[in-house]
Structures are given as structure tokens and as C-alpha cells.
Amino acid sequence: MIARVAALPVWLRENSRNPNALVYMGLVAVTLLFPTVVQFANPEQSITLINTAADAGVFVLMAIGLNVVVGFAGLLDLGYAAFFAIGAYTYAMLASGQLALTPAHHAVHLPFWLLLFVAVLVAATAGAILGAPTLRLRGDYLAIVTLGFGEIVPRLFRNLSSWTGGVNAISAIDTPSLPLWIDGPWDGGAPFQVVHDLKFTTFQPVAYYVLMALLIFVCIVLVTNLQRSRLGRAWMAIREDEVAASAMGINTRNVKLLAFSIGAAFSGFAGCYFGAKLSSVSPENFSFLVSVTVLLMVTLGGMGNIPGVIVGALVIYFVQYKILGDLPHWTTAIGSGIGLPARTVTSLSDLATNLNFVVFGLILVVTMLLRPQGLVPSRVRQEELTKGVHDEAVADVRGLA
């Protein structure tokens, strides 16, 4: 441990030109400083800002997960939000009064920390079940099937209203509480507190922020381990040349299934957190738009590169919720600033609201034109753009597809 700390300056010097290391350093610094800086710089909005940052983390988690599927294994998944929904509903059903209203007639209130793992398992299983029959498909066909799945799942949750409450959503979901061993009964019964009044409430989002930062940290470590393992290499090999990979002894079906399942697991993780934080889960939260947004984050950030997709997720989230959200605001300010009549200003700001997605689309198009390899690209992706890749499945060669 001491040796590792002592090696830090050396590591910093060696990596001072490595974009990935720089991005990680930047992310760590921003994550640590953000809550404090925000409280000083913008006290009246700090709660909202920290809340938003914690919400952005949900997308970071999903981008990391989808990157395993799309970036590492090269499988196009357009229904990723389905696993997000499955994770969120797993938590919602098992940590609220909802089950009392269903044919089960008995409310279940399991702790958040346990359900994090349950949600991961449920989502991973769902991923395996969906993947098993569909992963013999490839490219466009796989995309269509996953797209269908992404549409079916939220609809299922809406129409199974006797269980899920349907369009009425499940609300009053339990918020996480600190584990027993942290707010234990010592110190004369007073809860042990590192940060003053650290609780999971909407009015004090720091706890959520910290939790999210920890979750993301753990996920980055796990996925980096995966990428550098036998499995990570197998994914890359399959992406490069599936026929050669199978001839080298890689069980392509199982390895692809694992990628799909692991990707789903991260989405379930994010979903569980999402349900707990929002304290309400409705089928509307998991539209196709969510799947597309996460895919965008992966592509725009730098497919196959973990720090890249994190940056992609943060940038897109920022654009969507800050720039697009403030657009009508700015239009009004500029309009009245240059002395336009009040009615024109109002209609201009309405126009800005309506054109939200046009602006969003424009930003995306311009970014991809200027930087097709992504914001923080992987080395591979950068090289690939200069040359095509094999895209031929074992099944195609065998004439079975």
C-alpha cells in the first residue's frame, strides 16, 4: 500500500500525456470538489445542482454498461432501457407498499443494499434470456430485435397493472438508509455521522451524490478488470473477426451472451439506484429515448474506451439538461436585450422550447463530423476509421444464418 502511494508521482509523470489518465484525474478532481465548490459558488441552487449531478451518474453507469456490449463486443443493442426498467421495477416492487396492492397482498420492504445486488442479478438474467435466442443474429438484425425488446418491457410494466400499478406508477418507494453498521447504536444511541446529517433525502442530495460516485468507481474498476482479462480479449477478438475467434477456441455464443448479460447488469444497477432516488417508478421513464441517449453517450464519448464513455455521458447529460433547458431562458434574455417587442420575445422563447431536439441533433451532428472517433477515443477506434473491419458471422460462413 505504502509502496503504491510512493509510486504515485512516478505514475503521474509517466501518464502526463496519456489522455485516459488525464481524463480520470480530471474526473476524480471534479467529483471530489464539485459538492463543495457548488455550495460556495451558487448556494441557493446547490441542492438542485448536486441532485442533477447524481442523476447524471445514472447515465454514466448505463454508458459504462452499454460500452461493454457495443464497444467491447460490437453488438448493437437498441433496447438497453429495458434492463434499466427491470432494475428499477425490481427495486420498486420489493421496497415499497406496492406488493400489498397486488394479488400477493403482502408488502415487501427489503433494504436498498441488498436489492442493489438483486436488481443486478435480475437484469443480468433478463439479459441472458433475451440474448440466448437472439445473439445468433448480427448487426442490424440484432439491433431490431433489441429495439423490440426495449419497447415490450415498459409496455409490459404498464399493462400488468394489477402488479405494477400500470400508468399510475409505483410511488412512495423506500429511500436507502445507511447500513446498520454505520448508524449503529453506539455513542449513546446517536447515529454515527461523518458528514453532518448524512441522509438520503431530496433536500440533502449529498448522500446520493456520494453513493453514486462510489458506485461508479466500483463499476469502473470492475469493467477495467474485465477489459484486461481473457474475456475482454475474447470480446475484442469476436468484434474483429468472429470466424477466426471461433477457430481459436472461443465459444462465441457464450462470450457474446456474457457481454450482453454484463451490460444488462450495469443497467439494472443504475435502475435500482434510479428507483430509490426518485422514489417513484413509472413506465414513462424508460422510453426508447433513454436507450438512444445512452447509445449516443457511448458513441460520442469514444466507443470501447471507458473514460471516453464517461465523458460522453456527462457531456450529453449536460447538453440535454442544462443547455437545452436554459435555451428558452437565453432566448428571452437576448431578445429583450436587443429590444424586441415582448410578444416576439415570448414566441421566440416558445420556438426555442419546440426546437429543443433540433438543437440537440445539430450538436450531435456537428460533434460527430468534427470528431467521428469520439471525444476520448480508444486507440483501436481511431485506427479503425481509416479502414473497414470484418463483419462476418460464423453462422454466415456456415450458411446457417
Place this chain on the structure above:
Amino acid sequence: MSADGLILRLQNVTRRFGGLTAVDNVSFGVRRGEVFALIGPNGAGKTTLFNGITGLIPPTSGVVEFDGVDVTGLKPHRVASMGIARTFQNIRLFDFMSALDNVKVGQHCRMRAQLWDAILKTPLERREERTVEDRAMELLRFVGIERQAHNYARNLPYGQQRRLEIARALASEPRLLLLDEPAAGFTPQEKVELMALVDKICSQGTTVFLIEHDMKLVMGISRRIVVLDHGEKIAEGTPEEVRGNRRVIEAYLGKGA
């Protein structure tokens, strides 16, 4: 282990594509420890036969027996883990992976680390990764391209790509190595070097079964030869026997030659 010393036995192997019979009722055997060659004019069905053995395109009928075990129609990855490795006629490396990683992928089916080991970087996984890395470097050295270890496979010169494919195939510790036209596009000098490499592989106990066009090369390194023409086996024997065979001369040079 089969008693007759055959590592690979093909019995009445046939592969049809619709109305076309690419491989027609072919039977022969490869002996353990030899360098065995399959020759024939273009379109004779040589690569189809390789695909049939390795499970990429299973035979329509017939039996492929490896070391006394029926491997007909097994999935490619099962065949590979049983001990048959191959290279491809048109090089199929993992272009955007380093030479070293290519060879590491070859060792995939000999590795034991499971998902949890990979996720949590257990001591077992770390140890295995180290041995895999050492072994991969050793193989690159064996085929003579260790200096390219960290270059992308696609950036290697043509001849070295062929060598890398051999190294990748050897990484799966095969008992039988199938080489599909390993010398295609080589200069005479490179061919000599390749012959030396094949000899070296064979002397380490791996049986080599190769497809080759260059008659001189084939005659130089293989002890026995099978000749295919239009999917049929037309001759089998030592290089001398095959060279004098009437049907072989006809297949290569046409009737009346």
C-alpha cells in the same frame, strides 16, 4: 489415442453446396508426427476440406476422427480445444489487436480463469495472465517476430502476418496444426525460412497438415501427400509416387501432357 498411429482420419467425407459437390467421398489418414500435405489445382476443395475438419463448415456426410474421437460437426471452438488449430488462406488476424494480444487470444481455450476471477482480478487470474504473456512472447520469438509484439497485427508486413497466424495457432497447444497455404505470396527466400519453421514445429511433436500450391516446397518438407481434384482424391503417397502419377500430371497440366 488410436492404435494405428493416425492422428486424423477422414472417412468418406463429402461436402455439397446445393448442386455442387466441393468435396466428394474423400478418405485418408494423417499419421502422428509427420508433415502431411494436401495439394490440388484451384477449386479442388482443399480449403473446404479444412473447414470440414475444423467445424467451420461441417461435412454433409462422412466422418472426421481426431485421435480416435469422432469430431464430425462439432463447433469450431470445441474442435480447437480438442487440439486442432488452423491458419487461414486469406490471413484472418485480429487486425486491431497487438501481435501479442493475438497470440494471447490463441491461448483462450487453455485458460482457466472464470468470470469472477476476471472481474475481481484474483491471484489465480493474475498468475495466469503472467504465464499467458510469457508464453505469448515465447511463441512470437519462436516464429521470429518478437520485435513486433506491441504493434497492431494489421501493421505487420505480409510475411510476418503469416508467421503471426502460425504463432496464434500454436498458442492453443494443438496436437495437429492445419496450415492453409502458409507460403502463398512468399519469395523463394521466405519459403525456405518457412520450411525451416514447419520443420521446427514438427520436431516439437506437433503434426503438421498443410495445403500448398508450390510443388517444390511440398516435395521438400512433406513425407506424404494427398492430391485432390474437383473434390475427389486422385492420388496419395510419398512425393516420388505422387510426382509420377498419371492422374496428378493430368490434373495439373491437362490431358495429353
